Amino acid sequence: MVKRESARQAWDRRAAGYDRAGDRMERLTIGDSREWICARARGRTLEVAVGTGRNLSRYGPDVDLVGLDLSPNMLAVARSRSEVLGRRVELREGEAEHLPFPDASFDTVVCTLAVCAVGDRNAALTEMRRVLRPGGRLLLLDHVERRWLRGRPADLALRLGFVVEARGRLRLGLIERLAAWKPA
Template sequence: MGRMFAKGYDFFMRPLEKKKFKKIREELLFKANGCVLEIGSGTGINFPLYKSVEKVVATEPSSYMIERAQEKLKQTRVQIEMVQTGAEKLPFPDNSFDAVVATLVLCTIPDPNQAMFEMIRVCKPGGKLLFFEHVKMDNPFLAGLQELLTPAWKKLCDGCCLNRDTLTLIKNNNLIINEINSFYNGLFLSVETIKSNC
């Protein structure tokens, strides 16, 4: 991930974060408990929002994003450890975490299927996997626009895929879906799931 993208990310996201995203994040992270793994923590936008968890292990592949996250680490109420790694090969044992969090990250991961496998692997049976993502829209016209815009958008936004069907990815992995909330006409979803005990 490029230095310029990391430097400008918070600035360009600020209007959305102030208007709606912060509340969505707060409500989602309130459901996290115990020892939490956050995938692709970026500039640390979630860090100050964790309230009642024991510890957060935050993974991020970009050294530039980790550098930007240092300021938000100072605003946290809980212990947060940052680990520089990608989501497709997590350096943690099976069943390590009580909850796994992914917010606005699955769109940029090169191999989202492998990342999802890893997230489920490291989550304890009965643990929560919590998502806030933009997704491929149901409306055929808008979905077509996403397809059209994705090649240019990926170059502009460091690999972000507007047309990624993340909800289907979640549904195809035998997770128990507790709740789905839709925002901005289905462009964004927050999803609470549980890893089955089987």
């Protein structure tokens, strides 16, 4: 619990300047990956680690969006962004490893550039699978980091039984995006 509180405080401190700090680097590294991910979202969609809401403008109008994040300050930025965009979104505080939703309650689960920040990525991906309906879609975008030597998020998702719909690597394999579905 101490680690989680420490992580929450760290993200709270970064919230105000997070978007400015990441804009240029993101343009150079992930290209159109946020659009690639969000264009595939359908129906009731959960974005795990919604952060400041960088993806909010990229979802289609048919997406009923719920965003979850550990940091209240990140959620405050996302809330402001949703108001400016006129985008209706339910924003909730919570942990990726313990999603506060019933089984099979979402058509799509999205997580962009955030599995790296989760303490227990296996638990987080297991929770994402749990809240997806059979036939539901998991959409991941992540970057390489040291922990991935034991398995990238996409590999972990496949071990949990997800079936690949589309998978690609960019920037010499440093960036990976995955669209997969949960079998019935």
